[in-house]
Amino acid sequence: MKDIGKARRRSPRPVRDGDALVGPAAAVTSESDIRASRSLLNDDTDEVPGDLVVPSPRADGSLHSVVFPIKMDSDRLTLSRFMFEETQIACRPFHFPWLMMALSDPAAWHITLANAAWHRYRKCKAEESDFAPDKEVMTHYRLSLQSIARRLADPTKRNDEGLVVAIAGLICHNLRVHIEEIQRIAQTKGGLGSLHNPILRLMVSWLDLTAASYLNISPRFEIPKCLSLEIDPGNDTRCLEQLLATWDEECPDLGDIMGALRVTAAAASYVNRHINDPTHWRDGTAALRVLGPALHEILSLEGRPLPSNPGDKSYSARAAREAFRRAALVFMAAVKIRLGFEAHDMAAHLDAFRQISQLPLVDWAVMPELNLWAHVVAAAREKPEDRAWHVFTIVSIMQILGLETADRAFEVVRGVMWVDAVAEGDNDLRREIDRLASGSFGRRAQDLQAVSEGVGLAGPESSLSTECTRG
Numbered sequence: 001m002k003d004i005g006k007a008r009r010r011s012p013r014p015v016r017d018g019d020a021l022v023g024p025a026a027a028v029t030s031e032s033d034i035r036a037s038r039s040l041l042n043d044d045t046d047e048v049p050g051d052l053v054v055p056s057p058r059a060d061g062s063l064h065s066v067v068f069p070i071k072m073d074s075d076r077l078t079l080s081r082f083m084f085e086e087t088q089i090a091c092r093p094f095h096f097p098w099l100m101m102a103l104s105d106p107a108a109w110h111i112t113l114a115n116a117a118w119h120r121y122r123k124c125k126a127e128e129s130d131f132a133p134d135k136e137v138m139t140h141y142r143l144s145l146q147s148i149a150r151r152l153a154d155p156t157k158r159n160d161e162g163l164v165v166a167i168a169g170l171i172c173h174n175l176r177v178h179i180e181e182i183q184r185i186a187q188t189k190g191g192l193g194s195l196h197n198p199i200l201r202l203m204v205s206w207l208d209l210t211a212a213s214y215l216n217i218s219p220r221f222e223i224p225k226c227l228s229l230e231i232d233p234g235n236d237t238r239c240l241e242q243l244l245a246t247w248d249e250e251c252p253d254l255g256d257i258m259g260a261l262r263v264t265a266a267a268a269s270y271v272n273r274h275i276n277d278p279t280h281w282r283d284g285t286a287a288l289r290v291l292g293p294a295l296h297e298i299l300s301l302e303g304r305p306l307p308s309n310p311g312d313k314s315y316s317a318r319a320a321r322e323a324f325r326r327a328a329l330v331f332m333a334a335v336k337i338r339l340g341f342e343a344h345d346m347a348a349h350l351d352a353f354r355q356i357s358q359l360p361l362v363d364w365a366v367m368p369e370l371n372l373w374a375h376v377v378a379a380a381r382e383k384p385e386d387r388a389w390h391v392f393t394i395v396s397i398m399q400i401l402g403l404e405t406a407d408r409a410f411e412v413v414r415g416v417m418w419v420d421a422v423a424e425g426d427n428d429l430r431r432e433i434d435r436l437a438s439g440s441f442g443r444r445a446q447d448l449q450a451v452s453e454g455v456g457l458a459g460p461e462s463s464l465s466t467e468c469t470r471g
Contacts, residue, residue, distance in 0.1 A: 069106045070143075075136070076113060083116045093284025093340050094206075097199045098169075107147035107166035114140035115169070144170065152181075159188045161195055164204065171207055179211045183220045192221045199285070202227060206288050209295045213329055213345040216352075223296050229289040233269035239415030240265050243369055253304070253317035254367065257324055260297040261370075264328055265417040267294040271335055275421045287339045291332060298328045310361035319362045320371055326353040327374035330381055334422040346381065353378045354386075357393055364393060365400045372397045372409060373416040380422075380429055387429075395437045404437065406430035 072080070087096045102108040117136040148166050151157040164185055171178040182204055186192050195201050201224045212219045244258055270290050274280050281287050304322075307315050326349045333343035357375065364371045372394060379390035394409065403409050410430065 066103065069103060069109050079113055079116050079120065079136075082120050083112070086119075093281075093287060094203060096283050097203070097285065101165050101197065101200060101203075102169065105162035105165045107144045107151075108162070108169050110140040110144035110147065111166065111169035114138075114144065159185050161189075161197065161200070164195065165200060168200075168203060168207060171211075175211050175214060179207060179220065182207070186221070192224050202285060202288055205292060209292060209299065210345070212299045213295065213333075214348070216348065217299075219296055219299050223293055227289055227292045229293070231266040231270045231290070233266045236269035236272070237262065237265045237417075240417065243416065247367070253314050253321055256301060257321055260294070260301060260328065261324075261417075263297045264294040264332070267291055268331075268335070268417040268419050271339075271419050271421070275338070275419070281339050284341070287336070287341065291335065291339075295329075295332055298325060298332070301325055306359070315361070316363040316366045319356060319359055320364070320366050320374075323353060323356050323374045324370055326356065327377045331377045331417075331419075331422075334377075334381060335419050338419070338421050350378060350381060354382075354389070357389055364397050368397050368400045369412055369416060372401065373413045376409070376413045376429070380426060384428060384432065387432075391429075391432050391436055394433055398433075398437060406433035406437070409433065 068076075068080075070076075083099060086092075087099065099112065102112040114137045117140065121137075144166065148163065148170070151160065151163050157163070164182055167178050167181050167185075171182075186195065186204070189195070192201055192204060195204065205221055205224055205227050208219050208221045211217075240261065244261065247254065247258070267290050274286075301321075304318050306318050306322075309315070329349045330346055330353065333346035333349065336343045337346075353374070357378070375390050375394045375397065379387040379394065382390065398404070398409050401409075401412065403412065407430065410426070
């Protein structure tokens, strides 16, 4: 990927007073470093120099001319070296692109230093080093908030693109509030596509999808053109297409999930083909372009309440639809984790799926292959002691499909969509399925009774009116 500072770079020039010289990451901060780091700005100035030089630490493992957007002292330079050293040894999505953008804004750089101080503390703690980060973290956090607050109060600066970068850095501290402010700025400027920096557009889109999944709401932004990636899955989705061809496309409760199924299966196919190339996923942008459209499609599915009458012909179909939506989000969360992202949304989707799976009087024979896939995906992410109900439902669906073993069931599941790299622990699940499937019907009935007593059945009144309807 071309580094994002290319458009801002001038031809090579002598290092001037005001540039911070940062040598190899292992170097010790010197007094000359501190003298050289006199910034063009101080902490009370919100303007950013027009000739900002953005470094490329990947070029030779060191930083050369960097104009920092804030005044730098020895502690800040040491912390900056720690961050850029991490880009060489740690593979964290968006680490490098974020550092490049953070150098363009004072508030963004302060929150970056705050996060780096906390990360360094965690690393030192793991190594049993004596390091207390509280004061350093809170100082940079406070300075970042002050800079943002001043600009938000200034009509001439409250819609600056640099402010979007700064707020994006704060988003983990208050997801809903900060994504709403980014949405306001983007709308004022004419939409997400009006942001000039393509990497910033990608990051805002990803943050939007992350917030939507975590809060169980629809995305606020449309997918930007720079996020679109044409994926040809080839024959990987042949079984899925054969399955979709048997569905009633006019079904009002299930017809709209076909698009989400196809784009998610295509993303899974792409991940399977490229998962063993770590450089492909290193900076996070490839993962975002592959998973982003699928996440957007899944999260854009309209929430529909479950009919209060289990005899309603839509009852089981809507339960299956929401089971797919939640399982697909669990599936994507597992892939995100495998690619180095965090997935704080997974627990909520697993909990929601657990409640859906336990709804009474649902006929899982409605699209049994899809329901089998959903239950296997959810069960694979649960602890063994928490998935007894899932396993029983899986075996029940296997009976409907005439499948006698877990291996046969997993063949069907793989035909819908699968990513081999997230299959850790599947052998334990297969053994649990086979153990239950090999018992007599009477034994399985006793197991069902034991499971239902252990987890409790949800009543119709606890319907998907909460699980399906999204705010």
